[in-house]
Amino acid sequence: MPNSLNPFELxxxxxxxxxxxxxxxxxxxxxxxxxxxxxxxAVRLTQSGLGCDTWPKCTSGSLTPTSDMGIHSYIEFGNRILTYVLCAVIGLLIIAARARTPVRTSLTRLGWAQFWIVMGNAVVGGITVLTGLNPYIVSSHFLLSSTLLTVAVATWWRAREGDAEPRDLVAVPVRQLTRLLIAATGALIVIGTVVTGAGPHAGDARKVHRIPLNWQEITQLHVDFVYIVLGLTVALWFTLRAVKAPAAQRRTVLELLVVLLLQGVVGYVQYFTHLPEIVVGIHMLGSCLVWIAVLRVLLAQRERAALPAAVPGPTGDHETVQPEPAASSR
Known part of the structure; x- marks a missing residue:
């Protein structure tokens, strides 16, 4: 019986x-x-969060903004359109990873994980609009975006390495210190979303429910965690230097330190200038760069060798060449 080809094989x-x-x-x-x-x-900072007052349509009678709705509707709808662009890019990754020989199954799985996170976050974004920018839903919307960024960084890193089993390049205590740094940075980002939910930029000019906390006190807690993350970063750098870790690993920690210091400067500027929108936007970009940098620190501490390349079999199909057993396992 002839084999049927799926679209990826074609x-x-x-x-x-x-x-x-x-x-x-x-x-x-x-x-x-x-x-x-x-x-x-930008949608939140321009008070365009309810520019389209329903979901998935922009209005109850129109999928797209109408001319009488104003600039806020176009800003909010533009962010919705970018979701389709994001899906197209993820789709290209999945197709490329699936079409390449040998097939990178790990990459296609990570690509599909990104796709479903985007779909889930689109629903959360719709709930955000339908609940009138509930700050807790807005926070979960941002945290899901951070989850997407985490998977995307992991996918990018996997695309640059092989598919063999990972091998640690540092001792267990170093890995534990790095995980503590990851946890502290994650807490820093979560607290930042609480600051956003309690702060003055609600996302719409109309009265919007806010998290009932003093945003300045939460900001102080956020700053405290900044110092914790900075301290852990410095401690990790000295630890890697003491154990004579490879220069590439120490470099990722130095890059994280630079990004943290720049983000700290932006944070102080936005606080003492009473949260101007453009500076808050730069701070959001900085939070993404901090998270990328800290993930790179973790990922650089292990490596995966490339699996043997596939070669054409007698029937034209690809067969994997099995490596010879290692000397230690004979």
Whole structure:
């Protein structure tokens, strides 16, 4: 009985993307994940959160904004349109990873994970509008975007390495210190969403429900965690230096430190200038860059070797060449 080909196999027969193309497609998903966060922030900072007053349509009678709705509707709807662009980029990654020989199953799974996170976050975005910008839903919307960014960075990193089992490049205590740094940075970001939910930029000019906390006191807690993350970063750098870790690993920690210091400067500027919209937007971009930098610190502490390349079999199908057993396992 003849084999039926699925669409991915048909594409693979006509197009073999290079490893570099797959890496660039994965990097594009990281860029788009950042763009969707920054543009989502622009919606809130321009008070356009309810520019389209329903979902999935812009109004009850129109899918798109109408001429009498004003600029806020176009800003909010533009952010919705970017979701489709993001899905297209993720789709390109999935197709490229699936078409390449040998198939990068790990990349296609990560690509599909991104797609379903986007779909879930689109629903949360709709709930955000339908609930009149409930601050708790808005916070979960941002945190899901951060989850997307996490998976996108992991996908990009996997596209640059092999598919063999990971091998740790540092000792267990170093990994534990790094995980503590990841946890502290995650807490820093979560507290930042609470500051946003209690702060003055509600997302719409009309009265919007806010988290009933003193946003200045929460901001102080946010600053405290900044110092904790800075301290852990410095401690990790000295630890890596003491154990003579490879220069590439120490460099990722230094890059994180630079990003943290720049983000701290932006944070102080926005606080002492009473939260101007443009500076708050830059701070949101900085939060994405901090998270990317801290994930790179973790991912640089292990490596995956490339699996043996596939070669054409006697029937034209691809067969994987099995490696010889290692000497230690004989």
């Amino acid at each position: 594409i693979a027969r006509r197009w073999q993307p290079s490893a570099r193309f797959v890496q660039q497609a994965a990097l594009a998903t990281v860029v788009m994940a950042v763009v969707i966060v920054v543009t989502g922030g």
